[in-house]
Amino acid sequence: MGRAGRTGAAAALLVGGLLLPVVAAPSALAAGDAAAAVAAVLPDALADELSARQTAQLAGALVDDAGTADAVATPGAGVQHVEVAVTTDDGGLEVAAVAVEAPRAGAVVDLLGGLPSVEAAGVAQRLDVGDPVPVGATSVAPGRAGDPYVGEQWALPALDADRLRASRIAVPVVAVVDSGVDAGHPDLAGSVRRGYDALTRQPGGTTDKHGHGTHVAGVVAATIGNGVGVAGLVRADVLPVRVLSSAGVGDTTRAADGVVWATDHGADVINMSLGGPESSDVLARAVRYAIEHGVVVIAAMGNEGAEGSPTSYPAAYPGVVAVAAVDRRRATAPFSSRGAHADIAAPGVGILSTYKGGTYAYLDGTSMAAPYVAASAAVLAATVPSASPAAVQRALLETAVDLGPRGRDVATGYGLVDPTAALLRLRDGGPPRQCLAGVRPTEVG
DSSP states (O other): OOEETTTOOOOOOSOOOOOOOOOOOHHHHHTTOHHHHHHTTSOHHHHHHSOHHHHHHHHHHBOOOOOOTTSOOOOOTTEEEEEEEEEOTTSOEEEEEEEEEGGGHHHHHHHHHTSTTEEEEEEOOEEEOOOOOOOSOOSOOTTSSSOTTGGGOTHHHHTTHHHHHTSOOOOOEEEEEESOOOTTOTTTTTTBOOEEETTTTEEEOOOOSSSHHHHHHHHHHOOTTSSSSOOOSSOOEEEEEEOSOTTSEEEHHHHHHHHHHHHHTTOSEEEEOOOBSSOOHHHHHHHHHHHHTTOEEEEEOOSOGGGTOOOOBTTTSTTOEEEEEEOTTSOBOTTOOOOTTOOEEEEOSSEEEEEGGGEEEEEESHHHHHHHHHHHHHHHHHHSTTOOHHHHHHHHHHTOBOOSSSSOBTTTBTOBOOHHHHHHHHHHOOOOSSOOTTOOTTTOO
16 A cells, blocks of 8 residues: 655555456357356356256356456446355365446355355455655666665664665565566566466466566565665565556456465465455455465554544455554654554665665655565565564564554554564564564454
């Protein structure tokens, strides 16, 4: 969740919509071929579980709501999208969605949710990240020693980046589930793996027409000491997973699909600088799938601190590390959403990082704070590969620098992330810095 510039108004929590291709085979429907219509939009295993009567019921509710992959596919009038998380034969998870007549959406959720292989079903919820605008440095500066703009990155000394980098660690993989990542950016060259585009359900993710995902990626892993631009907090590989359009909008179906893909393709940590006010059982199941498979999931708290701090998902899901934003004085950013689920805080005001088209931008937001925690978690996961997500989360929370009332508070959780202290805590043991009373027991074991 990003905010434009240094002083712009807080961006809204994630709203907007983008959905998987769900063509409802109108020619088959016209011929009364219900089975063919359903087979066109559901995984084979799921279609096979439907009785003839259920197949006819579902076919009668389907509508043709296809759109171009990068369009804002907001459901048309009278249309809703029903999403499902399906267990595969090999024990994995698959996410799918169908477009149905709005009055029938509840019945379709009940129908699909009752099938043996369906673990979660519901109406897809809308997401977006606002519209960040580049401010300040906007071109590369090659040929100088070090990173020319590093003096503008106040977060690096605040998090003791030099000390953290002195640790010898394997290179972790951080999945950036976002608007894609500009793999051609000079400050990300060689750090961006081939990823996934959930809009098309094809390999990709290495372009970014919006800029938000590229900014997040640079916070984590902009090349250190290459004589160009800025530096990331750590050395890491970025696994780009595009779930948002060029307008920065998406939905829980694509986000869940992206989380599952990242889990199945080597992510150590998943960063989700996105969210929305409506929960999704499908996205919650995808997050749980990631955690069950040893992946640490990080999410932004949201940018509506001045608008009542509505709860944002996935930050509020069990097992997710929810990140708030602070400024260079360690004060809570006015825009940073608050809540009992806040876990930890990180720099999120005036953050300079990579941006689309080989440029750089200053952005504010919990979107910018989350990847600092994701990078920190990645170091821990790479150093102690046997550590569970709960153990990594515990180390982060136990060593956070308390910023408010003793212990956990609704503004900054347990305080400012201290990645080096967390690394030492996980690797070498030792007493926690502070009391952990109030930690969500489902999240930290």
